[in-house]
Structures are given as structure tokens and as C-alpha cells.
């Protein structure tokens with residue numbers, strides 16, 4: 342029996358999906374054609390097992406998205422910076438979510454020592470985390486160490502997000518919330534990371550990164 346190519350069958354599924362959504366929510370596509378008002382900016386991994394809108398049970402128009410390998414925030418990355426600026430300043434999202442996930446290939450690569458070409462500078466922040474926490478990681482199994490780096494990477498990314506003036510301004514002026522999550526690809530469940538900061542750290546961050554209008 343001939344196996345249908347996944348791309349061909351996906352195009353067929355799209356027609357069925359569009360018809361089903363139009364039936365369930367007759368005004369959705371007409372509303373989306375006018376504009377978007379997402380309340381969530383999702384920054385996650387490009388991994389095929391982490392489809393943000395699906396796993397949140399949301400619809401087109403609900404989530405503004407940036408995904409890259411291992412959900413890394415690089416302070417000088419033009420792509421994620423443009424997405425964050427547009428989502429926070431212009432779309433005025435209420436929540437910024439940075440989500441890491443279990444079994445992340447980018448994290449596994451950074452915990453190994455194979456040369457990976459252009460991926461090496463991209464994964465550098467993960468190797469820096471590895472270096473900083475080497476002792477702790479060496480005392481763990483490979484799975485535990487990988488999950489620990491996933492968590493530390495999200496915490497580091499949240500720190501960098503909160504060093505961006507556009508984010509600081511939105512937190513102060515309209516209560517923008519920044520969240521760290523870990524997605525378990527083995528069960529489909531999200532877990533929130535503790536994002537509480539000591540008062541002193543908040544003060545130091547504002548004094549150092551808040552720019553004057």
C-alpha cells in the first residue's frame with residue numbers, strides 16, 4: 342500500500358481543519374482578518390514537540406510567538422529582540438512566557454563536546470551555564486543534568502528579558518507579567534518556575550537597566 346506523503350496529507354488536513362474551525366466559531370476567521378490582539382508572547386524552543394498554541398488549548402490569534410533552538414535569549418539577537426519589542430510595545434501583550442522543555446536537543450548538544458558549526462556560538466549561553474554549574478551537574482545523571490540546564494537557561498533568559506527597557510517599562514506602567522515554564526514532552530504538562538525575586542535584586546535591576554524617556 343502506498344504511503345501518502347505527510348506534506349500532501351497535511352494540506353488536505355488543513356482544508357478539513359479550516360472548515361471545522363469555521364463551523365465551531367463562525368466569526369473567528371473574519372475577526373482575525375481585521376487584526377490580532379494576542380495577550381501572550383510565547384518564547385519557546387523550535388522543537389516539533391512543543392507546539393505552543395496547541396498545548397495551551399488556544400486558537401489562531403491568541404499567541405504571538407518566537408521560537409529558536411533551545412529557547413535562548415541572546416541580548417544582541419535581532420530576531421527575538423524585534424519580536425519582543427513588537428509584542429510588548431505595539432501589541433501590548435499581558436504575559437511574556439519563556440518556556441524550556443524536557444529532552445531538549447540543544448541542551449543535550451551543549452552538554453556534549455562535539456563541534457557543531459554555527460550551532461556552537463548559538464549554544465554558547467548553555468555552555469556558560471554548564472561551566473558555571475559544572476560541579477552540581479557532574480553529580481547528576483544525564484537526564485537530571487539536562488533538566489537542570491533547561492531550568493537554569495529559562496531563569497537566565499528571564500533575567501535577560503527583564504533587563505530590556507521595553508519589558509521593564511511595561512512591567513512598571515501596565516503590570517506586564519513575565520513567566521518561566523518547563524514543558525514535559527513525555528506527558529504534555531507545563532510546570533511554572535518560581536519567579537520571585539528579592540526586593541534588592543529588583544531595585545538593582547531597575548537602577549541599572551531602566552532607561553529615561
Ligand SMILES: [Zn+2]
Pocket residue numbers: 386387388410411412442444445446447448
Ligand atoms: Zn529544545
